[in-house]
Amino acid sequence: MATQAVAPLSLPPLPYADNALEPVISAKTLSFHHGKHHRTYVENTNKLIAGTELADLSLDQIVTVTAGRADRASLFNNAAQAWNHSFYWRCLKPKGGGEPPTTLKQKMEEAFGSVEACRKELVNNAIAQFGSGWAWLVLEGSKLKVVKTANADTPLTQGMRPLLTIDVWEHAYYLDYQNKRADHVNAVIDKLTNWEFAAENLARFAAGRL
Ligand SMILES: [Fe+2]
Secondary structure, rough: OOOOOOOOOOOOOOOOOOOOOOOOOOOOHHHHHHHHHHHHHHHHHHHHOOOOOOOOOOOHHHHHHHOOOHHHHHHHHHHHHHHHHHHHHHOOOOOOOOOOOHHHHHHHHHHHHHHHHHHHHHHHHHOOOOOOOEEEEEEEEEEEEEEEEOOOOOOHHHHEEEEEEEEEOHOOOOOHHOHHHHHHHHHHHHHOOOHHHHHHHHHHHHHHOO
């Protein structure tokens, strides 16, 4: 996904109102998640790149060049979380869920046998991620896959192209669901998933655009 190459990086606004995802995600959760957690990742990234050779890179580039470098772990964690969250907001929409667009549906059927089987993989990965992390629908080569990543890790640096993600850090659901991660994940997938966004990503990658 292309992101703006400007220093300092800015917190992108939510693509909907704080209360637009209720009752699945409350306005309180969304305002803390975006206004506090995501904002902190962006601010920390800016502090860590200020005055360095990385200051003029895009967020994608910062994530890519710091991945796997022990001396840049703090910057990677904050930059990757900033990227993951910008992507995540766009994976949700009010009155989402339902049937994916045909292009995506066909790819799901090719890889998993059915949309429902793909959906189950996403749910299972989101639930199985031990501790903080993310579940993702990705394109690897020309095939769809579902993967999970821990903490700030992102398929961006693992040779995969993300189509869709679900945040399973506790800050994404604890105010609304406490320890019931599975309830949150099922509700998000069935009622908020922006399959059109995933299909747009698929089309962009299929056309060779990153
Ligand atoms: Fe989060």
